Amino acid sequence: MSSLKIAIQKSGRLNEKSVELLKNCGLTFENYKSSLISSVSNFPLEILFLRDDDIPEYVQDGIADLGIVGENVISETGVNVHFLQRLGFGKCTLKIAIPNESELVQINDLEGRAIATSYPNILKKYLSDNQINATIRTISGSVEISPGLGLSDAICDIVSTGGTLKSNGLKPFADVMSSEAILIGKNGIEEEEAVKELMQRIQSVLKAKETKYVVLNVKRENLQIIVDLLPGVKSPTVVPLAEEGWVAVHTAIQERDFWEKINKLKAAGAQGIVVMPIEKIIM
Ligand code: ATP
Ligand code: ZN
Numbered sequence: 001m002s003s004l005k006i007a008i009q010k011s012g013r014l015n016e017k018s019v020e021l022l023k024n025c026g027l028t029f030e031n032y033k034s035s036l037i038s039s040v041s042n043f044p045l046e047i048l049f050l051r052d053d054d055i056p057e058y059v060q061d062g063i064a065d066l067g068i069v070g071e072n073v074i075s076e077t078g079v080n081v082h083f084l085q086r087l088g089f090g091k092c093t094l095k096i097a098i099p100n101e102s103e104l105v106q107i108n109d110l111e112g113r114a115i116a117t118s119y120p121n122i123l124k125k126y127l128s129d130n131q132i133n134a135t136i137r138t139i140s141g142s143v144e145i146s147p148g149l150g151l152s153d154a155i156c157d158i159v160s161t162g163g164t165l166k167s168n169g170l171k172p173f174a175d176v177m178s179s180e181a182i183l184i185g186k187n188g189i190e191e192e193e194a195v196k197e198l199m200q201r202i203q204s205v206l207k208a209k210e211t212k213y214v215v216l217n218v219k220r221e222n223l224q225i226i227v228d229l230l231p232g233v234k235s236p237t238v239v240p241l242a243e244e245g246w247v248a249v250h251t252a253i254q255e256r257d258f259w260e261k262i263n264k265l266k267a268a269g270a271q272g273i274v275v276m277p278i279e280k281i282i283m
Contacts, residue, residue: 002044003039003040003044003045003046004044004045004046004065004066004189004192004194004195004198005045005046005047005048005063005064005065005066006022006045006046006047006048006064006065006066006067006068007047007048007049007050007054007055007058007059007063007064007066007067007068007069008022008047008048008049008050008055008067008068009049009050009051009052009055009068009069010033010036010049010050010051011033011049012052013090014052014068014069014070014089014090014181015049017087017089017090017181018068018181019031021068021087021089021202021205022040022047024205024279024280025198025201025202025205026042026043026201027040027042027043027045028040028041028042029041029047035049036048036049036050037049043194043198044194045194045198048064052069052070052073053073053077055067055068055069055073055184056069056073056074056077056079056081056184057077057079059079059081059184059185059186060079060080060081060186061186062186064186065185065186065189065192065195066084066183066184066185066186066189066195066198067081067183067184067185068087068181068182068183068184069181069182069184070090070092070179070180070181070182071177071179071180071181071182072092072094072119072122072158072177072179074182074184075121075122075177075179076119076120076121076122077121078121080187081184081185081186081187082184082185082186082187082188082189082190083182083183083184084182084183084184084185084190084195084199085182085183085199085202085203085206086180086181086182087180087181087182087183087202087206088180088181088206088209089180089181090179090180090181091160091178091179091180092158092159092160092178092179092180093158093159093160093175093176093177093178093179094119094122094156094157094158094159094175094176094177094178094179095156095157095158095159095172095173095174095175095176096110096115096154096155096156096172096173096174096176097144097154097155097156097157097159097165097170097171097172097173098147098153098154098155098170098171098173099147099148099169099170099171100169100170100171101169102153102154102173104153104154104173107130107132107173107174108130108132110127110132110134110153110154111132111133111134112133112134112135113134113135113152113153113154114134114135114136114137114151114152114153114154115127115134115135115136115137115152115153115154115155115156116137116138116139116143116146116147116151116152116154116155116156117136117137117138117139117143117155117156117157118138118139118140118141118143118157119156119157119176120136120138122156122176122177123136123156123176124136126156126176126177137151137152139151143155143156143157144157144164144165144168144170145168147170148168148169154173155170156176158179159172183199183202201280203283204280204281204282204283205280207281207283208277208278208279208280208281209255210254210255210256211252211253211254211255211278211281212252212253212255212258212275212276212277212278213250213251213252213275213276213277213278214249214250214251214252214253214262214273214274214275214276215248215249215250215272215273215274215276216248216249216265216270216271216272216273216274217241217246217247217248217249217270217271217272218246218247218249218268218269218270218271219245219246219269220245220246220247221245222268222269222270223238223247223249225268225269226249226265226268226269226270227249229261229264229265229268230249230251230253230261230265236249236250236251237249237250237251238250249270252278252281253275258275262275
């Protein structure tokens with residue numbers, strides 16, 4: 001079979017995490033900044049390094065079989081591609097923001113106003129869903145300076161921490177869409193064996209990221225309380241310690257309820273708690 005091609009961002013906010021994800025999947029390749037294409041030596045895959053804006057169309061047209069790109073870019077380009085997997089990085093929100101001193105109060109107040117954005121299609125749909133008539137001014141960069149220049153009453157742009165808004169005297173006004181990096185494929189590619197294999201590897205890497213490996217010591221008389229607190233991968237492994245009456249418990253804990261669980265375990269008599277990252281979980 002000929003190699004699959006996956007398109008990832010050449011440089012920018014998604015590049016590093018995309019490369020890291022593929023490497024964590026056990027793929028070996030050179031990450032030359034200067035080249036457009038890199039071959040994976042231990043998997044039938046070639047990596048294309050592109051501008052993120054070009055990725056959806058390359059995948060739709062089959063020039064690449066797979067791509068990693070922000071949902072915001074997919075929505076904006078309106079391409080017909082297959083959504084394979086959310087990847088949990090590149091999280092951000094497309095927001096409407098207004099100057100701090102603006103008199104606008106609710107989203108209907110945008111009626112008849114001008115909004116600057118690099119996402120005219122997403123904004124157009126949002127405005128029509130909310131039955132607002134406003135002028136969309138499409139600009140390709142530095143959208144946040146446009147109200148200060150008198151070009152618009154509001155902007156619609158990507159926000160992650162809000163620092164850029166603040167430093168330009170703007171405040172969030174409405175959320176338009178939330179986004180994260182996503183793996184897309186050309187329609188039908190999900191049936192290919194190599195794609196299924198790659199997806200399985202990606203899912204095991206993502207699953208491992210959500211989980212921590214925990215080892216703790218506890219007196220045997222308190223073991224049952226600890227076990228009840230720990231619905232692990234299946235059930236915890238319990239190993240006797242050299243010291244009479246003590247055991248070590250090995251288990252996995254979900255990252256999201258980590259602190260709550262750890263505090264309950266301590267309260268139940270757990271000692272010497274060691275927490276380790278997990279590389280992969282194969283289900
Ligand atoms: P390219 O040169 O590839 O066109 P770009 O400048 O358009 O890059 P980046 O700024 O690198 O794009 O952002 C890539 C993606 O990262 C965005 O489309 C979005 O999905 C995501 N992202 C996450 N946080 C942010 C943020 N604070 N600002 C912009 N994009 C963000
Ligand atoms: Zn771009």
